[in-house]
Amino acid sequence: MKPEPCPSLPGLEELEPYLEPLQGTRAWVVPMTGRSGKLLGNNGDALMHAVFLRILASFSIETVDDQRDAQVVVVPPSGALLESYAFPDLLAERIRGSEGLPLIVFPSSALFPTRDPSFMFEDRTAPTTWMLRELPSMTHLSEQWGTQLSGVGVQLVLLHDVVALGHSFVSEIVGPRVRSPKTLLIAPRADRERTSAIGTSAPRVGASSRMDELVHLARSSGVGRRVIRFVRRRRTAALAERLAGQIDTSAWSVVRRRTRRTVRLDLSSTQFCSFDEYARTLRAAEVVITDRLHVALPAAILGAEVYVAEAGYHKLRGVYENSLRGMTNVTLVG
Incomplete structure (x- = not known):
């Protein structure tokens, strides 16, 4: 149907x-x-x-x-x-x-x-x-x-x-939302976004910059995929923590009460997961915190509570202002 x-x-x-x-x-x-x-x-x-x-x-x-x-x-x-x-x-x-x-x-x-x-x-x-x-x-x-x-x-x-x-096509493509989802999905942009070279984009700072340097070092020294995966996980965790830190205290306490499992993953990037995993994780999300537009949009359409933050240039905030303001389950943060 x-x-x-x-x-x-x-x-x-x-x-x-x-x-x-x-x-x-x-x-x-x-x-x-x-x-x-x-x-x-x-x-x-x-x-x-x-x-x-x-x-x-x-x-x-x-x-x-x-x-x-x-x-x-x-x-x-x-x-x-x-x-x-x-x-x-x-x-x-x-x-x-x-x-x-x-x-x-x-x-x-x-x-x-x-x-x-x-x-x-x-x-x-x-x-x-x-x-x-x-x-x-x-x-x-x-x-x-x-x-x-x-x-x-x-x-x-x-x-x-x-x-x-x-x-109206999203649930047909991604699949229907699971019954009684309990997952908190924190999906930061963790791949190397080239728009960071644009003057109006947010630069990478702190832990993210250091992790980028470690990934480059691991690649150049030929130490193997396991080290790169470890570094990427650490970078994703640091970015997820920073992203979650944009949620105010009262909202965060509600989020924690409503969810039992936390997934920290750059869901949109093919470096980190397949499309099947992308779809499966979206279906199971009760609350989503992300700076990825096409994590925020399908999650909101499927019925998750979504907190969305700008990641770089004007794209995400602009789409929120133009198209998503009327969705009561979407909040712009930051």
Whole structure:
């Protein structure tokens, strides 16, 4: 049975003005891979992509493998449209030859502090719709690069994160929540996030920086995987402690009473767990404390009590303000 939509979250009706005119068309989906062919992203991105494909199917948009068979080009949702990442250049390369086809960039975050992002859309003759999932990205692009983007036919649109829009698909993909969950999940970002190189991102400090140095030393000295795993566990524990420290005392005492087991794991990172473990842990969570957007979103949709903190640039706080404020089981901390 298909789950009922959550009334406090936006739904697919938000996409109707952009996707209903494309019903019955063939779409070429830009591959989310690096130059080596390896998939970009993490477990949260895998969930987002699965929701995205169900959204296309809901609007009777057929995906094709060959760009030459397409009537529209679609860029999947992601957090990869950042100046510090390689994907903007890859996107510019991959959409060459489709200048005459409409292009839709599904709701993403964006950050281009110094580089004009209009280079991705040069020489296009068909319109481009670039959807943003939070106001800071929209404001940033509009104010800093609006003239240049308009000059190459790009329309900027503020919508919502795809997992929020397609929340009715989440339990179908992740699985239903377990009965009477008792797990406290603390899920800090523990992988090496390259956005830390951006000036507006939070730098790694203290225990996290020292742990990064130990991982590098372990790799360079060839001491083996067991040492690296040990160091990663210690780093995750330190980050989890810092993250949990953002919860006020009264809320923390309630959290401890409601939960019996604590899991400290960077659930979104494929360095630390598989998608099956990601899904299984989300289903069992009663309370979640995280700075991972796609841990917070599905956990909240499944019914967990979620405390969410910003991890770097404006993405997470922006999605909370734009899409999650109405959820009584989600609290922004920090």
